[in-house]
Each structure stands twice: as structure tokens, then as C-alpha cells.
Amino acid sequence: MCDIIGRKREIAELRRYYDSGRAEFVAVYGRRRVGKTFLIDEMFHDNMVFHHTGLSPYDRRRKITLRDQLQNFYFSLLRQGMEDIAQPKSWMEAFFLLERFLETCDNGARQVVFIDELPWMDTARSGFLTALEAFWNGWGNMRHNLLLIVCGSATSWMLDNLISNKGGLYGRLTGEIKLSPFTLKECEDFYLSRGIKMSRYNTTQAYMIMGGIPFYMNFFNPSYSLAQNIDALFFARNAKLGDEFERLFNSVFDNAEDCMRIVRLLGSRHSGFTRKEIAEKTGLNPNGDFSKMLKALIGSDFVVKYVPFGMSKREEHYKLIDSFCWFWLHFKEGKRIGQEDYWQRHLKESDVASWRGIAFEEVCLQHIAQIKYSLNIAGVSSQQSAWVVKGDEETEGMQIDLLIERADDVVNVCEMKFYKSPFVLTKQYAQVLSARMQTMEKKFPALTFHLTYIGCTELVRNEYSDIFTASLTLDDLFVY
Incomplete structure (x- = not known):
């Protein structure tokens, strides 16, 4: 296992589940790109018996179907050693094949099964949740050496269907871990581990843009200045994060366009809006689906709900807190910049200075624990x-x-x-x-x-x- 930056509490929890000596069903969730897969892979790659990742629904060419997901699961079984099987036609059959596979390779040692991006596998009318329920309730929970870890970036799905499930999986999880973005200190440690030298002033500026998301930070070139890295990632031709905003929302939310509409509105006012104001200004119907979208945005750490000081709970506001989205909406989407070295050329302009002021306030909001400690x-x-x-x-x-x-x-x-x-x-x-x-x-x-x-x-x-x-x-x- 390589050195993992931060995540001490999460590592301790995962080790406790691994050493428990009983069947464990653990859900790990959090914002997309926050490092869930990396953490599990680094912790358990030597002990992992089965690893599968659902197919992303974000495909501009066609919609991912149940057949695609089942075929992908079948290939995972083949890759990891199962032989003489036909492709499953349903999730019930697919999980039965997984049971057979795990029984075949069971030598009494801890069996770690990792299913990544679980929500992507639950396509419309696929019966996925029923099959998962049957797998765990009818087989998995009696296997004392089984550690089943499931991950998902679609936090609302994880919350509704696993953590707060009211059906057959009610109370079946034995553990849940929410992975949050890095703190400033963890970002500093991350950059040092990659040979990237930055002052705390620049590390904070990087946080204003990347929001402590390791996936984004990993693209930094150690030989570039911060400004050069920002240009390379956002403004250069074929920039690595050039279409990240839409890709991010389409891969996490069912109603991606409506969720982006809400986020765009919230990005226009630092203090946020009430539920009624959001519905009126976006033109969205304030029904149950609208409530689910707000809940999903909160669960995925894009939005926070709070009561303004001195007001009643009826005045609850929704506020955008994701630094990446703030930066994207202000500079990428709001300006339609075509200049490939934009950030290097405009660092001292009033517009950037004004954005820094707001962005720093967001950084402070995300470090309340450190402020209180100090x-x-x-x-x-x-x-x-x-x-x-x-x-x-x-x-x-x-x-x-x-x-x-x-x-x-x-x-x-x-x-x-x-x-x-x-x-x-x-x-x-x-x-x-x-x-x-x-x-x-x-x-x-x-x-x-x-x-x-x-x-x-x-x-x-x-x-x-x-x-x-x-x-x-x-x-x-x-x-x-």
C-alpha cells in the first residue's frame, strides 16, 4: 500500500471492518473525483477477490442499457478467474454467478469484494436492487469472511437505496463512510508528495479552484507555476478539465440538466436562495422530484442548506459551496474565454480579485473546524x-x-x-x-x-x- 494522504479516520474504520471476523457490508460515498476508488484500491488490492466497476451513464452517443451493464459484470467475472459460464441475462443470475465464484475461491481467508459506482448499475426496470438484496440477505450476510464494499458518486442514490433503504436492505449495512474533499493541510501534503512546490498563499488559491478534489490536483505539472497549471487544465486547447462541469453532473445526477440549472442560479448569489426562489427563478416545478434534486445536490457536497442568522427555519436557504463550480461558472461558462493563457494574463485584474474575495470566503466556510480550533x-x-x-x-x-x-x-x-x-x-x-x-x-x-x-x-x-x-x-x- 502506498502512502495515502489524509483519510486517517476512514482508514481506521476500514481496517476495523476488515478485522471484525464477521460479514460486513460497507457503503463508501462522496462527491465524484474525491478519491473513493483510490482509497479502497490502495487499502485492499492485495486482498481483493472480486472488483467490478459499473459503466458510466455519461455517453453522448447512446444510452447505457441493462444488457451493457450485465455484459460488463460478466467480463469482470471472466477477468478474475471464473470459467465455463454464459453471460447472465438478469441481475439475479449475475449475483448468483458471483456467489458461485466466491465459493469456488474461498480458502477461509478474508474475501474483499469491491463493487464501484454501484448506482450506475441500477438502470431503469433492471431489478438490480432486488438482486443485490437477495445476494446479501440470502447468502452474503452468512459468510463470516466476506467484506462487501460498495461505492458510489451518485450520493442521493446511495442515501435513498442503501443507507436509508426502507425495503429489503433496511438496516443491512454494517458500515458507511462519507469521503469529503481534502482540507488545505491535506492539499499541501498532497502537493509535496507529488514534488509540487507551492506557498500556502498559492495552495489556497488552488483550493479556490480545485476545491480539495484529488483527481483534479493530480493533473498539476510540477514544472509549471500555479497560473500555468490553471491555463493548461481549463483554458488551453483540449484542456483536461475542459468539459468537466457537464461530465460531472451527467455522471452523477438523473436530472442532470435541471440540477445544473439550479447550480447556475445558486452561483449568481453568494448567500443563496430559498426553495421558493429557486423554483420561481429556474422555472422548475417544486414537486417531489424538485425536492430530490435539492437533496441530491446537498448529499453530493455541491450545495448546503442553512438558516440565515436571526431567521426562522421557514427561511432556509440553499447555497452553492463547491469551489470548482464557483470557478467554472464565473470564468469558464460565464465568459466563454478563448485565450489559452488567460489566467496568466489576467491575474491582476479586478474581476479576478473580486472572485478571490468570494472564493476565499468559501474556503473559510469549508474549514470551520480549523477556525474553531484556532x-x-x-x-x-x-x-x-x-x-x-x-x-x-x-x-x-x-x-x-x-x-x-x-x-x-x-x-x-x-x-x-x-x-x-x-x-x-x-x-x-x-x-x-x-x-x-x-x-x-x-x-x-x-x-x-x-x-x-x-x-x-x-x-x-x-x-x-x-x-x-x-x-x-x-x-x-x-x-x-
């Missing part, structure tokens, strides 16, 4: 949200993109700044911040508000900086 409040229960106050003729509107509302009645009001040089708080901006704090204290008198600086660089100490009760830098986001 503020010495890791043990305090909390929830994070945003607060938007619409202005009128008498009062000026304001927006705070990150508040950490704590169980001890303290709220950290986070001011996030992505500047290359140390941040100097001016008298004018200090007055703006002070006015915001006074507004919040007046509106919520039972709470204590701590203005908290989170920046790429240090906060310069001057006559105005004492308005901040705490200040964090990039190093505090890289703690683990």
Missing part, C-alpha cells in the same frame, strides 16, 4: 450562517457572509480578507465595522458579538485594529 472554541457546539439585511431609503443594507453562532451565546462575526500584503484597517472601514456591530447588538441584545479577522496575511496592529477580538491567518486554516 479560536479555542472547538468544544463549543455551534452553527454557521450568513446575515443579509436589505437596505431601504433610511438604512443602508449590509451582508455578513460568515457568523459562527455558539451555544455559549457568543457569535463570532467573521471578516474575511484575501490580500497578499498585511491587512491595514483604516479609520473609515473601522467605522463601517463598528456600525455593523452596533446594529447587531441592538437587534440581538441577548448575544455577545466578537468581531473576528480571518485573512491571508496578518492584521496590522494600529489604533483601529482593537475592534477585532481575535485574528487568524492562513496558517490557522492549515492546522490539520
